Amino acid sequence: MEKELLRVIPLGGLGNIGRNMMVFEFNEDIIVVDVGIMFPEEDMLGVDLVLPDFSYLLQKKEKIRGIFLTHGHEDHIGALPYLLKQINVPVFSTKLTDGLVRVKCREHKIDTSNFNVVEPGDNIQSGAFEVEFFSVAHSIPDACGLIIRTPLGNIVHTGDFKLDYTPVMNQFTDLTRLGQIGAEGCLLLLADSTYAEIEGFTPSEQKVGDSLRHLTAAAEGRVIVATFASLIARIQQVIDAAVLDNRKVFITGRSMINNVAMARELGYLEVPANTIVGVEEMRKLEPNKLTVLTTGSQGEPTSALTRMANGEHKHLNIMEGDTIILSANAIPGNEKSVYNNVDNLFRRGAMVLYNRVSDVHVRGHAGQEELKLVQSLLKPEYFVPIHGEYRMLVTHARLAESVGLPEGNAFVLTDGDVLSIDSEDAYLDGNVDAKYVYIDGKGVGDFDETVLRERADLSTDGVLVVIVTIDEETGDLVGQVEVVSHGFIDLNEHDALHDRVAEITEALLSEISAKKDYKKLSRQIQDSIAKFLYDETRRRPTVMPLIIDV
């Protein structure tokens, strides 16, 4: 009989935040949990999105039995269309998640007939795996974790979660079910590490509701709330606070308009009739009769809130008396854009409330006490911290050990690492490809770190092009050396410096005999000019020598 071997392989999300994707392999069967994208970091110049590396899966195409999606955030579902272009397997998710991936896949012209809507408690047999969804509290409706039964034991994958004993919209984390699994036995736990560094408990969503009601009632003018378009519970609370204060609600920003419409259609939002108003009606309302719900909580350059902050919104001019609430955290990397907006909104005379000065947001992930509780309920044999940068994963592993996980049984994996588990033991077992796959414009994976390094060089000191025209027959310089630059130095300084670059190049050409070896000549020009420019300006523009034969 073949040895029973479970392999756990993260393809994204472990070591860096984003592009979450986990592969579980048991002998001849593979299931995949989440297929997310990552938003580019600041040094990924010009990159639009980052995908996980699918190459390991594509090698084992015929083994893949199903894809399971925990919830509808982009870092968990955004890369699915790119994977489904290459394989066709059943996809399982809850109602809202399914709705979101269908829209996305249709845009990519991908067949969705193999998409299945499941409910918490449903069991899906998928090769050797039996997968059950369980409800978790998170910042989007219908979020779930997974209980994955394997011949070697039960795996629990929390997805993104927090606890919240008094959630809005009844979205509890199903602690009772986790308790049952703990009693049954949990071979392996994989749990969300996003806030493993943060002490205590994440406060309840209801706390934000209290603030929103209070601030709305106290506002003498308009209330303008920016939040994530997928944070439906928050949107519900903004609407509730407006209704309670006899305000109408105007919605702006494409994704906010679309999501509110979709959430109402699917029954995720309760909005009394005549609450939402259009532009015409909005214009007729007294300021204290209006709440505006908008996108732009991350300072996105073309979002509605940024347009308001810059005085460029078609329908809304920020003025004294406006109360603006940023009901969101700045995601790391977005701080500068978010606070730029806050500053500009203040400049227009508005009162701005944001997380640093007011209780207008709660996090979507569990803090340390919640993580300990889940460990204590499940008492797993092995533990893999997921969804975090490296220090968060390490901190989470130590936290687990502090509440009873046997030492040595926490595995801090990063993307591509293979954890093998058999009936005796768990151990690191090499690794598979898990590089960043960049999307830039239409190109998917058509460039790599070399291009990014070139862009980084260009970004700091610009480019200088030296054109040398050479007579093919005599090897002599024809005409003058031409020099142009871009992003290097101010126009007024151009000419003198360009002239000297031309002179140096001409002097170099007159010295060198092997004019036919253009590659060598090119390198010599590059070295001399780069050195000259550095000595002269202490800058290092990218020097591009071009030799033209005529």
Next chain:
Amino acid sequence: MEKELLRVIPLGGLGNIGRNMMVFEFNEDIIVVDVGIMFPEEDMLGVDLVLPDFSYLLQKKEKIRGIFLTHGHEDHIGALPYLLKQINVPVFSTKLTDGLVRVKCREHKIDTSNFNVVEPGDNIQSGAFEVEFFSVAHSIPDACGLIIRTPLGNIVHTGDFKLDYTPVMNQFTDLTRLGQIGAEGCLLLLADSTYAEIEGFTPSEQKVGDSLRHLTAAAEGRVIVATFASLIARIQQVIDAAVLDNRKVFITGRSMINNVAMARELGYLEVPANTIVGVEEMRKLEPNKLTVLTTGSQGEPTSALTRMANGEHKHLNIMEGDTIILSANAIPGNEKSVYNNVDNLFRRGAMVLYNRVSDVHVRGHAGQEELKLVQSLLKPEYFVPIHGEYRMLVTHARLAESVGLPEGNAFVLTDGDVLSIDSEDAYLDGNVDAKYVYIDGKGVGDFDETVLRERADLSTDGVLVVIVTIDEETGDLVGQVEVVSHGFIDLNEHDALHDRVAEITEALLSEISAKKDYKKLSRQIQDSIAKFLYDETRRRPTVMPLIIDV
């Protein structure tokens, strides 16, 4: 008699953090407080430093009576050499600040014979102004605020400060003196807004001392502490904790080595004999007998801590058992580099303690309760919040109003705004030039936003150069159109795309009659190729057409 008019003009630090500089003008006399630099923000590509705009001062050169420096941080003194290259006036500061600016000015070959060391309590008559330094608690020794007497009343400028009733090295904020001035009357208060958003009190530096002693005693191996080289009180506490635990101290990182030497020489650090060891002695010590003090708390790429994190430090290899303490906050903009280091140090098996998970740092600026206390002591007639981004200034102004400042008497100025105060009233009075002056390499102010925009374009999609060689006489194309690109697309994709760009350019040339109008031709090539590339790739490289006459 000429009307008595006081003008207050911030040239930096109000609306953005950094390059602090304030001008006070009374009829024919000007004094300047601080002349700092700003570190470039992420969108200032390739910029090394940002200076304040001196043009207003240079117009009024002969009126300047003195420059007063509150403390020795770069954002308060870093631009002084650049100003002193253009004017020669007396400079006043306390001992450590004076030592730091002398070093800096000598590097710039600037005469320092006009530099004066003062002590708290000293009065300097400077034209119509009489300036008194008073001691404040901050994250560098010898920090001061200023009491500036004018014919219209007293001005108090806090400099950077916090309170800290139990400071290390006896560096109190002189509340008693402020109380006296409050009793005498305070016309105008200018106070530090850096943490005006933060509730409560900044904890005492002693709290960090407790943590450092505890962590050092508990460490089984080496203790490696990274902090700011100018934070002498912290360095003292690291050394004290080491001595208490019978450890020797090894110092690494150029600025840390220099500052410790300077601080010992000037009597700011007390280090028992034989405590500090060199490389040879360090190598012989048991790990639990060694504390390392290092630079790199901000993740600076060539700093000692970053080299350790990357396994590139000449003398120190991070290993299991090491306890690494980041005794600093990540300054906004540095988060990614700082946390990269933390992740890499964890990867090498060390235990890493940082502000998010441990009490190993306190801020250098006052929180809300401290700011309220200063308002209550001084009861100023007018208030200008300084040292902050716009939202911090607004928040600070409201805070002042909440503790009794008459409404309308807080002026939220930004750089270049002029506040005029006469015997009757205070009012905004136009503005002066206060643009960013960029330093890049050797160039000071030799480029502007245009160059930065070019660099931004280059950074996202690279550059593509199209070279067209034309026969000067016939106007015909000579040879082929040559195409090269950089930072645009992967090498494998190059050729086909370059060939098509060449074809399109050739087709365009055959159509166009007015070949002699090279400017127009160049623009046409640029437009066509940019459009083609965007359609083809959804990228927008900078297209540089070059037309060569032969």
